[in-house]
Amino acid sequence: MQKFCACECYYTDNIFIEEYKLHVRFVSEDQFRKDYQHILRSQGCTTGPQLHTVLEKVQAEVERRKNIAVQSAERRATIKETYKPLHENVYRLQESHLAPEFLEIVKYCHMDGANEKGLLALLTTEAAPRVYRFPVFTKDFCRDLVEELEHFEQSDAPKGRPNTMNNYGVLLDELGLDEGLVGPLREEYLRPLSALLYPDCGGRWLDSHKAFAVKYAVHEDVELSYHYDNAEVTLNVSLGKDFTGGNLYFGDMRQVPLCETECVEVEHQVTRALMHRGQHMHGALPVLAGCRWNLVVWMRASCQRNHLCPMCDARPRLRPAPGHGGGFTAEPGQEGTCALT
Ligand SMILES: O=C(O)CCC(=O)C(=O)O
Numbered sequence: 461m462q463k464f465c466a467c468e469c470y471y472t473d474n475i476f477i478e479e480y481k482l483h484v485r486f487v488s489e490d491q492f493r494k495d496y497q498h499i500l501r502s503q504g505c506t507t508g509p510q511l512h513t514v515l516e517k518v519q520a521e522v523e524r525r526k527n528i529a530v531q532s533a534e535r536r537a538t539i540k541e542t543y544k545p546l547h548e549n550v551y552r553l554q555e556s557h558l559a560p561e562f563l564e565i566v567k568y569c570h571m572d573g574a575n576e577k578g579l580l581a582l583l584t585t586e587a588a589p590r591v592y593r594f595p596v597f598t599k600d601f602c603r604d605l606v607e608e609l610e611h612f613e614q615s616d617a618p619k620g621r622p623n624t625m626n627n628y629g630v631l632l633d634e635l636g637l638d639e640g641l642v643g644p645l646r647e648e649y650l651r652p653l654s655a656l657l658y659p660d661c662g663g664r665w666l667d668s669h670k671a672f673a674v675k676y677a678v679h680e681d682v683e684l685s686y687h688y689d690n691a692e693v694t695l696n697v698s699l700g701k702d703f704t705g706g707n708l709y710f711g712d713m714r715q716v717p718l719c720e721t722e723c724v725e726v727e728h729q730v731t732r733a734l735m736h737r738g739q740h741m742h743g744a745l746p747v748l749a750g751c752r753w754n755l756v757v758w759m760r761a762s763c764q765r766n767h768l769c770p771m772c773d774a775r776p777r778l779r780p781a782p783g784h785g786g787g788f789t790a791e792p793g794q795e796g797t798c799a800l801t
Pocket residue numbers: 626674684689696708742743744754756
């Protein structure tokens with residue numbers, strides 16, 4: 461059994477302060493004040509009580525991250541014991557869940573001699589540079605999955621938040637959708653595609669993922685700030701329901717300064733996926749009406765990130781972590797050092 465790790469930076473870095481659209485690092489209150497007080501002031505955080513509120517939120521997020529392994533395991537166990545699924549069929553991937561066009565695309569990827577050029581001819585839509593749009597699931601499957609997510613959302617089951625920037629949605633591993641649905645989807649269907657599309661970003665070697673559903677509605681989260689994903693390759697499927705607005709926009713890779721970047725707006729069509737490099741900067745425009753659900757799979761290649769953690773831009777400092785952790789791996793007994801040299 462492969463042993464996955466997290467990078468130590470998870471417990472200190474990239475903490476998002478929503479009100480000021482700022483990612484920060486928190487090691488101590490002194491460090492935080494020294495590093496961010498002036499930036500926060502220039503963004504309108506001018507009073508002592510305002511700064512105090514920010515500090516409280518940042519410290520709460522650090523605590524949440526420190527306890528996440530235990531709390532997530534507890535939620536998962538409770539959900540397994542008490543939650544009654546509405547649609548059992550969405551928990552196990554079957555070919556009948558997948559759009560015929562998608563099956564054709566994947567069939568091509570498995571053929572001897574398959575190459576990027578041949579695949580691009582089948583994909584037809586490059587929505588932005590190296591961002592591809594294609595169908596993945598059938599309409600019926602998307603409907604059932606949204607119904608299942610909403611049924612879970614309305615249940616008494618305990619819920620974690622999908623990531624640092626989204627407040628509404630569902631963690632698919634906690635709900636039990638990872639083993640039967642997302643794992644096989646990544647291994648048998650998405651990896652062959654990403655191997656041809658993104659060999660330069662670890663696309664051939666995707667060996668773990670973090671999957672979640674995000675939800676946007678007018679009185680909940682309406683948009684998502686410009687960011688990159690903690691992933692080598694991302695799949696983002698628009699599941700429905702009915703909404704206006706909510707298009708995505710893409711800029712450049714995270715290494716390119718914002719002042720040199722031009723963003724392209726990309727329509728996200730229901731039942732279709734967008735696949736892109738995780739470190740390609742992007743965001744979601746406000747939903748203007750209705751409710752928008754997306755399935756997001758951040759796919760990771762340990763052999764790529766073992767050299768460089770994309771979140772702290774340094775060689776990862778490994779800490780054992782449950783499940784897929786942060787997608788890093790260590791040789792048994794080598795935690796604390798990088799497995800690949
Ligand atoms: O709302 C979306 O479609 C974008 C989601 C996203 O980029 C993310 O969760 O990483």
